[in-house]
Amino acid sequence: MITVEDVEAAAERITGHVVRTPTVPSPGLSALLGAPVTTKLELLQRTGSFKARGATAKLLALDEAERAAGVVAVSGGNHGIAVAVMAGALDIRATVVMPRSAPGRAVELAEAAGASVVLADGMDAAFALVDELRLKGLTLVHPFDDPVVIAAQGTVGLEFAEDAGELTDVLVSIGGGGLIAGVATALRARRPGVRIWGVETEGARAMSAALAVGGPVPVELSSIVSTLSAPSASPLTYEHVGALVTDVLTVTDAEAVRGTLDLAEHAKVWAEPAAGCLLPAARRVLERVGADARLGLVVCGGNATTTDVAAWAKDFGLR
Incomplete structure (x- = not known):
């Protein structure tokens, strides 16, 4: 497994090439969810995502x-x-x-x-x-x-730990697991008491499937959320999630698209369903840990067009 020192070295390597994205409280999401919410806006990163x-x-x-x-x-x-x-x-x-x-x-x-x-x-x-x-x-x-890639994705968590106020629970989307593996490594080192939750869509459950059987397995992909659609987790990402993540939650595609619309309306950011999936998952986290939680959301990317989201919303009967 990578270490926080690997993440710190990656941060030094990529400085000047990438953006230190904003970490901001979201009054709109706090009101919507009924708990304080802080967002890490990786959709403002170069190329529109943490990648x-x-x-x-x-x-x-x-x-x-x-x-x-x-x-x-x-x-x-x-x-x-x-x-x-x-x-x-x-x-x-x-x-x-x-x-x-x-x-x-x-x-x-x-x-x-x-x-x-x-x-x-x-x-x-x-x-x-x-x-x-x-x-x-x-x-x-x-x-x-790739440990080099995971360490660099972990710089998201390093910045979140340095820039955010008090947090009890941080939610991170999962495709193949590189982002959450890196973020969890950094947060566990810098804020040991924070719980970390992964979020997948039901049609792209690579990490959930791996956790269920004790290791990565191929999964059948059916989610509209192509940016989360890894055919399997890897032994490397599975190991990190198994050791560092509290649980992995799954939401439907419709819930992810609804979350995208809620992010636009309440947080004033145009995200993609890979980030929208965090909102329904956040409600489930609050049900499990209680209303005293202080949530952190890694808004991982914003590379969805208005046309795509409108079409998905129409297909799912969302308004």
Whole structure:
């Protein structure tokens, strides 16, 4: 497992390349949930999500031969954008493999940054194609199964610990688990008493499935939330979550979209359903721990279009 010293080293490495995003109390969310809420606004990060941190750290760690050969990434959206943009900034050639279900906006942004984007029939096929490209000499920038990436994502937790007021419970979305593994490492070191909760959607339960059977297993993906749709957790992320996270909660896609609308109305931020899922989960946390809780929410990204959210809201009958 990584250590807080690894996270601190990652913070030093990526300083100047990424944004120290705002940590702010949210009166609107506090009123909505009935408990004090502080938000870590990673949707204001470069590339629109926390993924810029891990991508930057990995790209900066490449040797000259690896930089010259180029990199490959597999992504449901945000990781691909981050690798494309940060690789372009560092003059490194990047290939990004995405499932056809990835948001069209993510494909457009990755291509606009200069990456070569390849679409595959689902995440399993995307990971398989990446394995083929690695055999051609490209270095993999994995979205979560890499200690360098996890340590850099942990800088979110380091900043949260330094900038937030009192917190009792912090909620973090889970795809493959890289963000929560890093955040939990930093928070457990800096604020040992804080409880950390993971949140997944029911159609992308990679970590919940792993915890249920004692290790990572493939899961069938059906969630609209492509940015959380990892085909499985990894042994590395599973180990961190099992050791450091209080519990992993699951919400429906409809609840995640409703959360996106609530974030826009009450927090005045335009987030994606991968962040919207935190609000229904926060209500469940409050039911379990009591009204004296002081919540922290890692608002992980904002790369969803108004058209996408409106369509999902219509499909789920939300107003």
